[in-house]
Amino acid sequence: MEEIKERKIVVAVDESEESMEALSWSLDNLFPIGSNNTLTLLYVKPPLPVYSSLDAAGFIVAGDPVAALEKYEHELVESVMARSRTVYQDFESDINIERRVGRGDAKEVICNAVEKLRADMLVMGTHDYGFFKRALLGSVSQYCAKRVKCPVVIVKKQPQNI
Amino acid sequence: MEEIKERKIVVAVDESEESMEALSWSLDNLFPIGSNNTLTLLYVKPPLPVYSSLDAAGFIVAGDPVAALEKYEHELVESVMARSRTVYQDFESDINIERRVGRGDAKEVICNAVEKLRADMLVMGTHDYGFFKRALLGSVSQYCAKRVKCPVVIVKKQPQNI
Numbered sequence: 001m002e003e004i005k006e007r008k009i010v011v012a013v014d015e016s017e018e019s020m021e022a023l024s025w026s027l028d029n030l031f032p033i034g035s036n037n038t039l040t041l042l043y044v045k046p047p048l049p050v051y052s053s054l055d056a057a058g059f060i061v062a063g064d065p066v067a068a069l070e071k072y073e074h075e076l077v078e079s080v081m082a083r084s085r086t087v088y089q090d091f092e093s094d095i096n097i098e099r100r101v102g103r104g105d106a107k108e109v110i111c112n113a114v115e116k117l118r119a120d121m122l123v124m125g126t127h128d129y130g131f132f133k134r135a136l137l138g139s140v141s142q143y144c145a146k147r148v149k150c151p152v153v154i155v156k157k158q159p160q161n162i
Numbered sequence: 163m164e165e166i167k168e169r170k171i172v173v174a175v176d177e178s179e180e181s182m183e184a185l186s187w188s189l190d191n192l193f194p195i196g197s198n199n200t201l202t203l204l205y206v207k208p209p210l211p212v213y214s215s216l217d218a219a220g221f222i223v224a225g226d227p228v229a230a231l232e233k234y235e236h237e238l239v240e241s242v243m244a245r246s247r248t249v250y251q252d253f254e255s256d257i258n259i260e261r262r263v264g265r266g267d268a269k270e271v272i273c274n275a276v277e278k279l280r281a282d283m284l285v286m287g288t289h290d291y292g293f294f295k296r297a298l299l300g301s302v303s304q305y306c307a308k309r310v311k312c313p314v315v316i317v318k319k320q321p322q323n324i
Contacts, residue, residue, distance in 0.1 A: 007191075028167070032194030145288075146304070149318055150318070151316065152316045153313055153315045154313065156312070158311070
């Protein structure tokens with residue numbers, strides 16, 4: 001019988017319901033019992049200049065606004081990771097879980113991380129946009145599906161099962 | 163322990179190396195031992211008008227050119243299915259295999275078939291185009307990834323393993 005290969009599966013997680021759906025799908029489909037696959041949760045913080053719009057409001061932050069922003073970011077990461085934990089903690093198999101946090105343009109950071117980690121698979125959620133948004137927006141998942149070399153799974157938020 | 167769900171997995175196959183890679187990936191990753199998943203091989207014949215350009219050459223076809231084209235198409239389907247068989251026949255688990263053949267614009271036929279079959283997953287190969295082609299062409303896999311509701315796996319042809 002063929003030996004079960006170990007695979008490194010990267011799941012991009014963020015604040016969205018869709019990314020939790022992608023995580024849940026990965027656990028259901030890519031971690032058969034007995035596998036020794038590794039799940040890497042990848043969260044990308046937005047590039048720093050995004051916060052420059054908040055500078056004007058800095059004066060209402062007591063103390064150091066940079067420290068306050070860092071704290072806020074840290075809490076955001078923790079919140080997403082905690083939410084991820086509620087998804088994977090009920091999964092019966094033992095899974096090797098890794099957490100990675102990057103910073104920058106999400107699509108670039110994800111593509112680079114997948115390459116650097118030599119991932120076997122990238123799993124991402126995606127929004128089910130209407131026609132106009134679909135036509136106009138190049139989504140992160142579409143971008144990554146084009147750029148990365150490994151197989152990419154694009155998971156949509158499923159309507160509640162009937 | 164959670165019961166293993168049965169899943170219907172559609173793999174779009176054609177004459178390309180990429181689609182065989184997608185099939186092989188599916189077997190390795192989506193058919194854990196003990197699963198009762200169904201693999202549907204979906205082949206799409208091009209729409210009939212494509213053949214109109216061959217009409218001029220009809221005179222060199224002995225007998226009925228339409229029958230000759232039908233025979234040619236039939237052989238093409240059989241050749242792709244036979245190639246698929248060489249990929250899945252060495253797989254050790256028992257798999258439920260279904261064959262479906264559609265006709266028309268590949269991307270439309272695939273999306274419709276996925277919906278009609280109530281597939282749980284669509285797996286497709288894709289070409290690793292260079293920058294210009296990537297920018298200009300809306301590939302079949304990108305189109306389907308946007309349109310279908312179920313998770314879509316996009317598999318690239320991997321460089322030979324080192």
